[in-house]
Amino acid sequence: MERKHSTLHIFFFPLMAHGHMIPMIDMAKLFATKDVKVTIITTPLNVPFISKAIEISKTHQSKEINIQTINFPTESGLPEGCEHVDSISSPELRSIFIKKTTKLLQKPFEELLLQQHPNCVVADVFFPWATNSTAKFGIPRLIFHGCSFFSLCANEVMRLHEPYNNTSSDSELFVLPDLPGEIKMTRLQVANFSKNGTEVDKFWEEVRESEATSYGVVVNSFYELEPAYADYYRNVLGRRAWHIGPLSLCNREKEQKAYRGKEASIDEHECLKWLDMKNVNSVVYVCFGSMASFPGSQLGEIAMGLEASKQQFIWVISKGKEDGEEWLPEGFEKRMEGKGLIIRGWAPQTLILEHEAIGAFVTHCGWNSTLEGVSVGVPMITWPLGAEQFYNEKLVTEVLKIGVPVGVKKWGDIEGGGIKWDAIEKAVKMVMIEENAEEMRNKAFELARMAKQALEDGASSHLSLNALIQELDSPLR
Structure with a gap:
């Protein structure tokens, strides 16, 4: 029988960006189901987004989730109303x-810490100063990176060993030393690690110091997905970490899944009705997250690649009708009538991905999207843009073997990497209809089964979460 934790109070403080707020809200909901008092810290303009997400989940929580605001600094130097990335x-x-x-x-x-003195703070990795702040009051600070064990390990190995220095060109492959799996990359695929004393360098140094002196790290992953890297992170790199994911799976009801993020640009019923008319594994879902900024030329290549693949698709694009549609091939929408659905804006991604008609996911490899794909058993076509996404691509395509790369070569190109239509066509066909597609799909299905099982009573993520709560609630801590 699980012990109740009615006295434990935890602050959750996400960076004001959808990719960070969504999993942190899910995490807060997960802790609330364990009878932990939960408070989410944010700024005033972000309250409606958070309050709607937690209101929908109220009936599934033991405790009510509170929202506490701190005013956004007027001296920020940003235009008024910019409280969100x-x-x-x-x-x-x-x-x-x-x-x-x-x-x-x-x-x-x-x-706020002085007023309420919570038992613990889970703060975003982009708030390195939070470790010093909590230390002033004797409060443990947990870091939330929002990425995988694999990418945490790869990034640290890259920083410690600098293997890219032993190459003669930007495109020459090098091995990430000491990391399980013989992972190879090029200089083009990784962020600039040069230490030039810039503001950026200083910021990341602060992040590393705050992690080293923090209480530990909570990771949105499950042990069975990346056991070698979970072990490496803890046992070789010596970091205290708790795996408590996949966090998206704490949303069990349709309404909870529909409202993860912004208001959808399409009625979810209309979208699901369209999918209901399709065969199992017959639709490609294409979405590059909220930060991509593809030019018309790249969007045109995607359109041509999808059409050439002869596969049905749902394509989420950030360009609205007001941006003009000169990038679409002539007559494209008419030819794709009934075969393709274009969503301009935000899509109910979780609901779409879990539909049985979805057979592949073209993704930018952000960890939220990647793990959502894993959790529902959908093979992926990887199109990384920046951040840790090239590491996630390696995990998906080479370690888990549940996807293929579209062929992006350069880190930090949020305009899409200049991928041509024939590369898109080839990658889509490889995952949807070619010889190895079934094998990839079977592996993806098995991982989805393990993802769901990880959160069940007595399973890996369930045990890890309980162990963390018990440790935080212990008078001997």
């Missing part, structure tokens, strides 16, 4: 938001 179109302003403006939240956050 997704509301900022300029990469330069996004960098200011993440690395400078959020530091101004430290003082009001510490005032």
Whole structure:
């Protein structure tokens, strides 16, 4: 019988960006089911998004989830109303938001800690100052990276060993030393690790220091997905970590899944009705997350590739009708009538992916999307853009073997990497209809089974979560 934890109070403090807020809200909901008092910290303009997500889940929680606001700094240097990364179109302003403006939240956050003195704070990795803030009050700080064990290990190995220095060109392959699996990459596929004393370098140094002195790390993953890397992270790199995912699976009801993120740009019933008319594993789902910014030329190549593949598809694009549609091949939408569904804006991704008609997922390899694909057993076509996404591509295509790369060569190209239509056609056919497609699909199905099982009573993520809660609630901590 599980012990109740009615006295335990945890703050959850996500970066104000959908890719960070969505899993952190799911995590808060998961802890609330364990009778933990939960408070989500955010700024005023982000409250409606969070309150709607938790309102829908109220009946599934032992405890009510509270929202506590701290005012966004007026001296931020950003235009008024920019309290969320997704509301900022300029990469330069996004960098200011993440690395400078959020530091101004430290003082009001510490005032909140003084007032409420929670037992623990789970704070986003992009708030390195939170480790010092919580230490002032003797409160343990857990870090949430929002990525996989594999990418955490690969990134640290890259930083420690600098294997890219032993290559003669940007395209020469090198092995990530000491990392299980003989993983090979090129200099083009990784972020710039040069230490030039820039603001960016200083920020990431602060992140590393805060991780080293924090209480530990919570990871949105499950042990069976990446056991060698979970073990490496803990036993070789020496980091305290708890795997408690897949977090998206804490949303069991249709309404919960429909409202993960922004308001959908399409009625979910209309979308699912369209899918209901399709055969099992017959539709390709294409979505590149909220940060991609593909030019018309790249969108045109995607359209031509999808048409050439002769596969049905749902394609989520950020360009609206007001942007013009000159990028679409002439007569494309008419030819694709009934075969393709284009969603302009935000899509109910979880509901779409779990539909039996979806047979492949073209993804930017953000960890939320990757793990959602894994959790429902959908093979992937990988199209990484930046962040840790090239590592996730390696995990999907070479370790798990449940996907194929579309062929992006260069890290940091949010415009799509200049991939041509024939490469898209080839990758789609490989996952949907060619010889190895069935083998990939079977592996994906097996991983989905293990993902769901991991959260059940007595299974890996369930045990890891309980162990963390018991440790935080222990008077001997």
